[in-house]
Amino acid sequence: MEGSSLLSTSHGWLFYILVIGIPVLLLSIFCCLFFRKPFIKSLKGKHVFITGGSTGIGLAIARTVLREGAVVTLISRNASNLSSAVEYLLGEVPSTTKECIRCEVADVADYAALSSAIERAFTWRPIDVFVCNAGLTRGGYLGDGQLKDLEVTVQTNFMGSVNALHAALPLLKRHSCNKPVSIVITASLASLFFMYGHAVYTATKFGMRGLAEGLRFELLPYNMKVSLICPGFTSTPFLDEADKEEEICKLLKWVNLYSRAWAESAEGVATHTVAALKAGSFLVTTNPLGLVLATLARGFVPSDSLPRLVFELFFFIPFRLSSMIIIPIFRLIVCRKRAAATHVSPSFYDL
Structure with missing residues (x-):
């Protein structure tokens, strides 16, 4: 009798776990994933700081956030490009005035100039969204290229992000005590799968992914989120460099499915980026191939939905x-x- 009583009790607990516990757990997970509050509800009045903001994806992000009522600071090492970017934005976003756009000439590889630009931008208005977007590549096989070109790639892509974040984080952490702060790192599908004939570029993008993953956990005590954006080939001046080496370009079509005709638009990538930073999503891809590569290369990074x-x-x-x-x-x-x-x-x- 005693044994049957224990057995019935254990069956009773099993019944409660199966019928009540598991559905409640699944419902909780469902609610957490589908009914999460947006991290940043609106960009209206927010200050968005963008390195590499005068062309390509950076410029498209600027246009997208200005349309939502944000103000921007654009960083570029080229004053002429910055001037052209301001004219373009004023024409594309009629509601925007010159007072909504600040420009700073600074090379992300120059820590002193970059940190000064960040401090001035923060003095103007506290930064709510910090976008590390500056990047480039120098195509060619590793042993054939000029060392100075490889150094420029590393300094711009990887150290450019490190420099920017090192200078900005103390200010951003203080600001996060009052408002949510988003950090966006523009990486690439080359963070998940190599880009043929661009070994150093691939290494910098893998490095940026590692930087983002480490930073994400460092910032858990703060009201801050990190978004790692991994677009594929995008219709920007970047593709001019990819097309330079004829042999490499031909192989890119086979190994990386490269086609200039199928390249993503910078505006499409910008739309994905803004949606990600609002939601607080971490690993974000922008095309179907990205779904495959993220599935294979995600590691311990949890899915966002x-x-x-x-x-x-x-x-x-x-x-x-x-x-x-x-x-x-x-x-x-x-x-x-x-x-x-x-x-x-x-x-x-x-x-």
């Missing part, structure tokens, strides 16, 4: 299996095309 989690769980194994087919095909293409270009027969081991 339940549909995304379900998608990644369902497709992880098929995506992993596909790499057993796709990567050998890429390898064969690269070896044969490079051999044809250099007039050297690929060895058995290359194939």
Whole structure:
């Protein structure tokens, strides 16, 4: 009798766990993921600081936030580009006045100039959204390129973000005591999968991803969020550099599915970026290929929504299996095309 009583009690607890506990847990997860409050409800009156803000994605972000009533500070090392950017923005956003746009000439690789520009911008208005967007590439095989070009890539992409964040974080942390603060790091799909013929560029983008992941946890005690934006090939001056090396460009089409005709628009990337910083989302991709790469390369970074989690769980194994087919095909293409270009027969081991 005693044993049956214990058994019935254990069955009773099991019943409560299955019928009540699990549904409550699932409902809680559902509510947390689907009914999360936006991190930043509106950008109206917010101060958005953008490095690399005079062209490309940075300029598109500026246009998007100005349309939502924000004010902006644009940073660029080129004064002429800044002047053109202001004229463009005033024409594209009729409600915008010159008082809504500040410009600072500074190279993100120059810590002294950049930190001074950040302090002046913060004195003008406290910064609510801090966008590390400056970036470039110098195409070419690693052993063939000029060392100075590789150093410029590292200094601009990686150290440019480190310099900007190091200078801004003490100010941003203080401001977060009163208002939510968003940090946006514009990376690339090259943060998740290499870009052929741009090894150093790829390394800087992987580095920016690591920087964002580490920073995200450092800032947990503060009212601050980090968004890592990973667009694919985007129709900006960046593609002019990607097109310079004919052989590399041909292989990019096979290995990285590069096509200038299919490139994303800077405005589309900007729309994804603004939505992400408002929601407080961390790892953000902007095209279908990004869904695949983020699924494979996410690591310990949690999904930002339940549909995304379900998608990644369902497709992880098929995506992993596909790499057993796709990567050998890429390898064969690269070896044969490079051999044809250099007039050297690929060895058995290359194939």
